[in-house]
Amino acid sequence: MNEAVPFLPEVAHQRAVFPDGLLLDSGATLAPLVVAYETYGTLDAARGNAVLVCHALTGDQYLAGRHPVTGRPGWWENIVGPGLPIDTDRFFVICANVLGGCMGSSGPREEMTDEEGNGLGRPYGTDFPSVTIRDMVRAQKRLVERLGITRLLAVIGGSMGGMQALQWAATYPEAVFACAPIATAAHHSAQNIAFHEVGRAAIHADPDWCGGAYWREGRLPAQGLSVARMVAHITYLSESALTRKFGRRLQGAKAVTFLEDVFAVESYLRHQGSTFIRRFDANSYLTITRAMDYFDLAAEFEGDLSRAFQGTPTRFFVASFSSDWLFPTAESRAITRALNRAAARTSFIEIASDKGHDAFLLDEPEFHAALGGFLRGAADAAGA
Amino acid sequence: MNEAVPFLPEVAHQRAVFPDGLLLDSGATLAPLVVAYETYGTLDAARGNAVLVCHALTGDQYLAGRHPVTGRPGWWENIVGPGLPIDTDRFFVICANVLGGCMGSSGPREEMTDEEGNGLGRPYGTDFPSVTIRDMVRAQKRLVERLGITRLLAVIGGSMGGMQALQWAATYPEAVFACAPIATAAHHSAQNIAFHEVGRAAIHADPDWCGGAYWREGRLPAQGLSVARMVAHITYLSESALTRKFGRRLQGAKAVTFLEDVFAVESYLRHQGSTFIRRFDANSYLTITRAMDYFDLAAEFEGDLSRAFQGTPTRFFVASFSSDWLFPTAESRAITRALNRAAARTSFIEIASDKGHDAFLLDEPEFHAALGGFLRGAADAAGA
Structure with missing residues (x-):
């Protein structure tokens, strides 16, 4: 675990x-x-x-x-x-x-x-x-x-x-x-099915997903679920909102150092990913995104x-x-x-x-x- | 390997x-x-x-x-x-x-x-x-x-x-x-930095990336690189192009079965991911996406x-x-x-x-x- x-x-x-x-x-x-x-x-x-x-x-x-x-x-x-x-x-x-x-x-x-x-x-x-x-x-x-x-x-x-x-x-x-x-x-x-599939592929690619049996192995596909959340989160915001909130600002630095530069928008996305995994289940994410994909009234x-x-x-x-x-x-x-x-x-x-x-x-x-x-x-x- | x-x-x-x-x-x-x-x-x-x-x-x-x-x-x-x-x-x-x-x-x-x-x-x-x-x-x-x-x-x-x-x-x-x-x-x-960061996070999350030393371990972060390509590929197309090319068509089936349904757009994206890894290096992908992020003429x-x-x-x-x-x-x-x-x-x-x-x-x-x-x-x- x-x-x-x-x-x-x-x-x-x-x-x-x-x-x-x-x-x-x-x-x-x-x-x-x-x-x-x-x-x-x-x-x-x-x-x-x-x-x-x-x-x-x-x-x-x-x-x-x-x-x-x-x-x-x-x-x-x-x-x-x-x-x-x-x-x-x-x-x-x-x-x-x-x-x-x-x-x-x-x-x-x-x-x-x-x-x-x-x-x-x-x-x-x-x-x-x-x-x-x-x-x-x-x-x-x-x-x-x-x-x-x-x-x-x-x-x-x-x-x-x-x-x-x-x-x-x-x-x-x-x-x-x-x-x-x-x-x-x-x-x-x-397009929305495509974005969902990226998130699912990220979860499936995480070895801690264990073919969906992470609950049995005492593991959590945290990185895959986090990537899924990151890409989804981009789709929840507009380009102009991202530009207004973050623009090209760096996190904790004024100028590019070419070393460990992190843009503020990256830091924000990573945070979204890492908090999401504490409240959401990966198999639920797979199930519900699929239900949305199926929807065609x-x-x-x-x-x-x-x-x-x-x-x-x-x-x-x-x-x-x-x-x-x-x-x-x-x-x-x-x-x-x-x-x-x-x-x-x-x-x-x-x-x-x-x-x-x-x-x-x-x-x-x-x-x-x-x-x-x-x-x-x-x-x-x-x-x- | x-x-x-x-x-x-x-x-x-x-x-x-x-x-x-x-x-x-x-x-x-x-x-x-x-x-x-x-x-x-x-x-x-x-x-x-x-x-x-x-x-x-x-x-x-x-x-x-x-x-x-x-x-x-x-x-x-x-x-x-x-x-x-x-x-x-x-x-x-x-x-x-x-x-x-x-x-x-x-x-x-x-x-x-x-x-x-x-x-x-x-x-x-x-x-x-x-x-x-x-x-x-x-x-x-x-x-x-x-x-x-x-x-x-x-x-x-x-x-x-x-x-x-x-x-x-x-x-x-x-x-x-x-x-x-x-x-x-x-x-x-x-927004573009954010999409790049999703791709990089997917590569970093792949245990076969080995902290970048996959070449030493005889491994390839194929799944992470594939996810990176999938999300990037969505951004290369318009919503209307995806709708025109794929719409909600299923791959190899006429109706949803609730079993192994694959939408055509998913199949296409997976193919894009799986062919990309045969011609591109993950560390190059990390290096070049970063160069683009830095660009501010x-x-x-x-x-x-x-x-x-x-x-x-x-x-x-x-x-x-x-x-x-x-x-x-x-x-x-x-x-x-x-x-x-x-x-x-x-x-x-x-x-x-x-x-x-x-x-x-x-x-x-x-x-x-x-x-x-x-x-x-x-x-x-x-x-x-």
């Missing part, structure tokens, strides 16, 4: 367990199904004020408050809370760790079970089945039902969370009053995305960020066009920002105002 | 040897200096028809004809040859392997020498000194002098080759009648790029490609503005292309016509 890299700490997450399990798109059944989740705010008596937030690739259910592993603030701390755009004084916010994740939901690092659901005393590892965005959404639906909620006031998510939001609206239209897919796409592009509907929303009762808020090149505005426009063809109630906004894809996580007042306004309007219309 | 990955084959390159060596920007002296090169066409009696082509990061001196290692056509076969834009019926074309490269010029895989220039029976490896784009250009200048050429009719290069072309014009203005920096920039951006001139070209006699042809996001048009415009401020004779063209950075290597008729026209005009003006 690499002493410098501790295994992910065991944390007692809030979990819902479904012994009968979940039939997956692959044909496999995962039993029991475990969904780890957090809630914020209070469910009203009519059970009409529930907002489901779907997290991105490396996010988790801890969107506000202190993160139990990193000790840092939640990833949407600036959006979810009392008086914030997703106002926990008014709404009951649910966030579930995605299927295949590593924060307590059924995933590669959880204990594998046999066909009767008996624990086998080892994690799934690479024996965890392939999952899809639709599988993730099905698991969330079970959780929402368990909480006694028939219709969600809203499903909201950015990036992969936006894929889930779209899938929710397509699969369970009657259960989604309002839907906000943010900085996302209705399918994963060739139109393919479920004979290639016509508008059919996914035909006759939908849901109202939509589509948002993109001008400098996002991972999920560029053109992808959000394509979603909006499909919604318009389906005659769905739709608003679309492109936020001017130089912060790239990460803008959906950052301080973007225009975005926050627009999302908050959409949600308040939906709540008023729904009587929530 | 990894049997599946042969070491780079030994090839007898044409070389110029300079026993007195080269004083580098780092302060180190490299002796002897060896510059491996190829020439195409015939030098005229006045020695006035010489065109120096500078190659990109992973290019080499074999720009036309059969490559001695890969057996494939040269990398600029469609531009350099009889009747082509760089017409070898009229011009004497020189292309040198860059300093730090791995096709015969002084570099990490060549034999290390002591201070008297005596061979030490081992390659430089990571003991090869840091080099800069200016060092590469100085080495080329020595070669050009050795060939008896005082003034080059033109210096032409794309990507890192364009950096060298700019450096040539700035350092040796009297020796450059015409200069064509293509798909390049006057400094390496934070304005920094030599108190931060004012126009001073690099003050009073220049050289005529310039600046070209960019609309979908190139590695060296976007904005970078070429910045070069052009500096040339304009220096009152240099300058033409700038942005070629509409969806092929990304790689467009400078591909079949782009408008680019070929413009470059050919520029070169013929320069030759006519120079009486060559």
